[in-house]
Each structure stands twice: as C-alpha cells, then as structure tokens.
Amino acid sequence: MRPVIYVEGLSVAYEDKLALEEVSFELREPAFLSVIGPNGSGKTTLLKALLGMVKPLSGTVEVLGYRVPGEEYEVRRRTGYVPQRERIDPTKPVLVKDVVLMGRVAKRGWGRGLTREDYEAARKALEVVGMEGFWDEPFSHLSGGQQQRVLIARALAVQPQLLLLDEPLSGVDAATQDVILKVLREEARKGVAVVMVTHDLNPLLEVSDYVMLLNKTVVAFGRAEEVLNEYLLARTFMRRVSVVKAGEKVVVSGVDHHA
C-alpha cells in the first residue's frame, strides 16, 4: 500500500527566506500525527505544502497517493482543514450552520444546491463536537473554544480521508482540549489520517501515534514515547525543558504553552 503521506527533501521558501529545509518523513498508514515546534518553525507551511498551497523549492510530496503539486485538487477534495483560529475574522456575519456547511460546499461543485445529505452531515458533525445546540447562532457570539469546535465540525462534515489541524488546542481550556482530542482520536481510529500542529505538549502522549518535532527541518520523528525527551525537545525549542513522567501522563515544563 502507498503511504498516506510521503515527503522527501522538501524545502519551501517565502521570497528569500527558507521556511522548511530538507524535510523528509513518511506516514505509512492512517494514524494520528502531532507536529510540534516553536513559532515560526514552519508548521503551517508544512500543512500548506501537503495541500500544494505553497510552491516547494525542491523535494517530493505525495499525499493519499497523489503527487503535490500536480494532483493537489484530488488531495484537497479529500481533506478537512482547520485553520489557525487567529486567521479568521470572527466579526464577519455568518451563522454556525453556514460555517459547518461551508466544507460541504467546497466538495459539491459550483451551482449545485446543498442537499439533505449535506445538512445531515453538518448536523452530525456539530453533534460530534458537542455544539448541536448552536445551529442557528451567530458564529461571532461564540467563545473561542466553541468557535474552534465549530471549525473542527466543518472539517469533519466533509467526511475527509485526511484531517489537517493548525493549532486547534491553542487558546482553548482543558475541558475543550479533551473534547477535541477525543474527537480526533476517534477519527484516527476510524481510519482518517490526522495531522495536528501544536505547541501544547502535555495531553499529546495519550493521543498521538506519532510525533514530529519540527524546527524548519525534522528534529525527530517517531513514536510519541521515543521522541518526547528532554534532549530532542530542547533542540526543537532552543531552550531547556524538563520532562516529568507522572504515571501515564508526561508533563513538560519550560515550553510556553500559550505563546
């Protein structure tokens, strides 16, 4: 079987500045991958490169068996994407149902109306994230954590093969983080490849199958328990960190969780 994601020697630059340098990794089967790195380490750029939204300087990218760039629309059509929440202007007048249905619009093709199937998928996705009571609410009236859950519902509503999430845990309280991670874990169990970008380390070990430490290039890639050690994290974040095991949980200190 072809790997879900295959990246070999990927370099991306904005104008004259390298954002990713010689990134290589492979996700053989659908699984939950967390990408961890400090601000400006190229996490968002990596997600965009997987979808062909930035032009690589060099390297090979294959996602779901499609070459990127080249067949990026095949990939995008099978992808649920959750952008970094700060990139969205929440003052735009849309209702929660509009937001969740947006993903369905992208898959349907222009000029075609939404069907009952679309509405059902949207309602079900909202239920999964526990936001079914907000169907007719203005998006701008929701709290940050609620908005985040709606954005995740929008990605789930397209029944994707690949879920890409950019910092879904930042600015969200612990209870909402649990909800989100549980939902993502469940998607991964159902065979969806989940790639989550984050700098929040603590809850990760329990949910991630794989962890990538990224700082322009891949510092480490592997099973969560292999990768999350003081030496590698310090190299990624360029500062001292300490990793403390407390039973099942791993607590990391020294990394700014809410940067």
Add this chain to the structure above:
Amino acid sequence: MLDMLFHPAMIRPLVAVIIASIVSSVVGVFTVLRGFSTLSAAITHSSFAGASIAVIYGVNPLLGALAVSLGFSGLTAYASRGNERRADVFVGMMFGFSTAIAVLFLSLARTYTATAWSFIVGDVLGVSLIDLYTLVAVAVVALCIVALFYKEFKFITFDPEAAEAMGLRASLYHYLMVFLIALFSVVAVKVVGIILAVVLLVAPAAAAYEFSHGLERMLSLSLLVSLASGVAGFLLSLYFNVATSAMIGICASAAYLAALLASPKRRRCAKCKEVATSRRVAKEV
C-alpha cells in the same frame, strides 16, 4: 411630486436608479466584507476612462466603460494575487493612471465639459433606451454570478485559507468578485457618476452590517437600504430640482450614519468598554 414621477420621461431614470440600487446592494456586501472599497474606487475610475475613450471613437460610453473596467479588473485581480501590499500600491497607482487616461481622452473630445461632467456626477435623467438595455443586461449577469456562486463566495469571504485548502479555486472566485465590481461600476458611471459610485456601493452594505449576524440578513437589509436611498434620493432631487446623484449620495450616507449611531454591535462594544473602564478605575482605587 408624484405626478412628476408618473411622467413617462421619468420612468426610464427611475428604472435605472432601481437597477443600480439592486446591483450595488449585492456587490456592496461582498466588497465591504472583503475590504475591497479602495479597489472598487479604482475600478470605477477605470470605467470612467473606458467611457471617455468610447466618446472619442463614437462608441456608446457604457460599452467602453464595460470593456475597460473588465480588463482593468482582470489585471488588478492578477496583480493582487498573493502579495497584499503590492496589490494595494498597484490599485493606488492604477487609480491615478485611469483617471489620467480619462482626462486625456476627454480633453481630446469637443464635447468635453458636458460629457465629462456626466461621467463624473452621473446623468440618470439622460438614460437612453440603449443605455437602459445595457444596464439591465449588466445587472442580470452580475446577479446570475452571485446566485450561481453564492455559497462559494460565502466560504471565501469568511475563511479564504480553509476554502482553498478544501478544494475551492480561490483565484477563480477572486477574479469573479472583482469582475462583479467592474459590472457595478458600469451601472454606476451612468446613474450616479464615478465620484459617488463608492458611496452607493459601500454605504448600504456597511449600514446593513451593523444589524446583521448572518450573510442573508445582511444582503436583504443592504438591498432595502440601497433601494430606499436610491428611490428617495431620486424623488427628492426631482422635488428640489437638484442633481440626482447628489441626493442619492446624501441619502445613502445618511442611512449609513444613522445605522452606525443605532448599531447594536457598536453599543455592545460601548458597554464592554464601560465595564472595562470601571474595572480599571476600581483597580486603580
């Protein structure tokens, strides 16, 4: 006043005003939400240039406006892909360039003053039958584009990054939206003129925004405000015997100011500020 309205000579201008109001209300919503108002000012000036060139070559000015503003908007949409700062500068430059072209060609024409004046401040009472057909055709095309791509526009307007990531052809819809503004500018150059076009485009949508939490509501309120200011401005201008475009501009601006003053969104913010201030004061004490 009313008998003036039912005078056969008044029907054509009134229809033109209504068409302009409808197109501006719909296109204006997307212009406001995407922050394209400067871009729309530049595009209306390019249709001014197109109209002026057409005058020299004896073509219907509206067709000239259509051709040049479509070309210009394509160029602008192309130049503004990716780099926002460059796009902003480009739009600013083209603003001046198209005005220069317009002035240049008008200075070549014999009928300089009257024609120039009619593009600058509009000439709704002089709408010919051919003009009216052109306006209707342009309006139908614009409304069809919005109807066909409405859901995609909504997605792109709210969240361009995710829209592209999930498979929408972002640049296609970017072009379409800029084309819509070009279509509006053709209607506007005849009805209210280039100076007041942006007011008619932006004011009703901006007024509607203050009272809307959903896009459909914003669209219908924008339509309401736009039609009301268009028709009211038209009637008042007949009554006082003053320039129609001026009265329409005044009505639309007044509606916007009133909306801003009465805005529940703003008031909520004011309340937040009050709370914040009182907290700060409490802390300092």
